[in-house]
Amino acid sequence: MADTDLLDYEDDEEQEQNAGEPLAEVKKPTGGYVSIHSSGFRDFLLKPELLRAIVDCGFEHPSEVQHECIPQAILGMDILCQAKSGMGKTAVFVLATLQQLDPVDGQVSVLVMCHTRELAFQISKEYERFSKYLPAVRVGVFFGGLNISNDEKLLKNNCPHVVVGTPGRILALVRSRKLLLKNIKHFILDECDKMLEQLDMRRDVQEIFRNTPHEKQVMMFSATLSKDIRPVCLKFMQDVITSTTSSPCVFCLSSSAGVLRPRGSVLGGSPLDCPCRKRRFFKGSLTGRWSSRETSG
Numbered sequence: 001m002a003d004t005d006l007l008d009y010e011d012d013e014e015q016e017q018n019a020g021e022p023l024a025e026v027k028k029p030t031g032g033y034v035s036i037h038s039s040g041f042r043d044f045l046l047k048p049e050l051l052r053a054i055v056d057c058g059f060e061h062p063s064e065v066q067h068e069c070i071p072q073a074i075l076g077m078d079i080l081c082q083a084k085s086g087m088g089k090t091a092v093f094v095l096a097t098l099q100q101l102d103p104v105d106g107q108v109s110v111l112v113m114c115h116t117r118e119l120a121f122q123i124s125k126e127y128e129r130f131s132k133y134l135p136a137v138r139v140g141v142f143f144g145g146l147n148i149s150n151d152e153k154l155l156k157n158n159c160p161h162v163v164v165g166t167p168g169r170i171l172a173l174v175r176s177r178k179l180l181l182k183n184i185k186h187f188i189l190d191e192c193d194k195m196l197e198q199l200d201m202r203r204d205v206q207e208i209f210r211n212t213p214h215e216k217q218v219m220m221f222s223a224t225l226s227k228d229i230r231p232v233c234l235k236f237m238q239d240v241i242t243s244t245t246s247s248p249c250v251f252c253l254s255s256s257a258g259v260l261r262p263r264g265s266v267l268g269g270s271p272l273d274c275p276c277r278k279r280r281f282f283k284g285s286l287t288g289r290w291s292s293r294e295t296s297g
Contacts, residue, residue, distance in 0.1 A: 044070050046099055049133035050063035054095075063088040066095075069241070074099045078237040079219040080230070089221045090190070096219070097186045103136045103161040107183040110162040113205065113211070115194040117143035117166055123190060124164045137161055142169045142179075148174050152178045167195060174211050184212040187236075192220040193229045202232075209236060211292065 040061055041054050059283040062070065073079050073096035083089050097110045114120050124141035131137040141159030142151045151169070154160070155178050163170070163179065173179035187209065195201045218237045225233070234240060 017174070023113065040297065044074065044095075044099075046095065047075075047134075050095060050130060053130045053132045057129065063144065065089060066092055068079075070096055072241050075221060076217045078217060078240040079221075080233050080237065080240055080242045081219070081221045082223070082225045083221075084223055090123060090126055091130075093186075093188045093190070093219050093221065094123075094130050096163070097188070098127070098131055098134065098137065100186070101134075101137060103138070104183070106159050108159065108161065108163050108179065108181065109183060110186045110188070111135075111170070111184050111208075112162070112164045112190060113167050113170060113189040113195065114164075114190040115166065115201065115206070117145060119166075119190065120164050120166055124162075127162050127164065131162075139164065141165060142173060144169045144267055148172060155179055167201050171204045171208055174208055181208070181212045184216055186217045186219070188218075189214055189220045191222055192233055193222045193225055196229050196232050197226075243251060 041051060041059065044062075047055075065081060065087040069079055069081055069092045073092055079092070081089055081092065093112070098242045101109055102179055103109070112120075112123055114123060120141050120143050124139050127137075131139065138158065138160040139162045140151075140154055142163065142165035144166060148169070151173060155173065171177065174181060189195060189205065220236070221234050
């Protein structure tokens with residue numbers, strides 16, 4: 001994969017390129033986002049080291065989903081994001097967590113889980129790419145099929161600050177107490193629907209979640225979220241912002257004192273102008289959230 005490509009690896013769809021419209025935000029016309037916002041990454045007030053890495057990748061302007069989610073994510077808000085392939089969902093949580101990360105030796109602060117080892121490896125490479133100028137940040141990737149003793153040695157001798165992995169291997173390391181999650185500040189599920197739809201994998205995720213602190217940021221991302229899985233996702237969250245991006249409709253929700261209300265605009269209009277009429281209004285307290293301290297699944 002070329003360095004200028006910043007893709008959502010989990011989706012197999014190929015993004016169509018419009019030959020008549022050059023992409024100003026990348027150095028080459030391949031791997032561009034479906035929808036680009038006119039603002040720049042500098043508007044997010046990111047660390048200079050992150051901005052330098054972004055420039056190295058050839059990007060100047062965020063995609064719509066990045067424009068909607070990154071400002072909220074770097075403030076520590078819980079995020080539930082649904083956006084199709086090529087919208088740059090991966091960069092949302094990579095940049096947001098690196099922006100907030102204050103690495104401490106021997107402490108894992110960021111936990112990212114996904115459903116396949118290939119995706120876990122690719123996400124770890126994105127972390128390495130964007131932390132290029134943050135030498136103190138260490139990234140570790142853990143998944144099945146390899147000798148677990150190697151993972152245990154890494155956690156003991158060179159503990160990473162960012163852990164990426166599959167639920168099965170992560171849970172095995174947690175149960176053996178080789179991976180301690182007491183300092184987790186950011187809990188991320190990529191392709192969350194793939195993990196939460198399967199009951200066995202969902203149980204693994206829940207057990208891992210219960211081993212993390214109650215106060216933390218939770219972010220979940222997917223290309224598809226069914227009506228059955230969405231409430232399951234929300235049970236992990238507190239101050240949640242829900243972003244559904246499927247051009248031309250962009251609609252966000254934010255919370256205050258546990259009550260969800262419409263937030264933001266739809267491509268420059270109001271929520272009532274939403275062309276696809278898929279606006280959603282939630283009212284009432286968020287109940288049934290899974291506590292990190294609960295013991296039952």
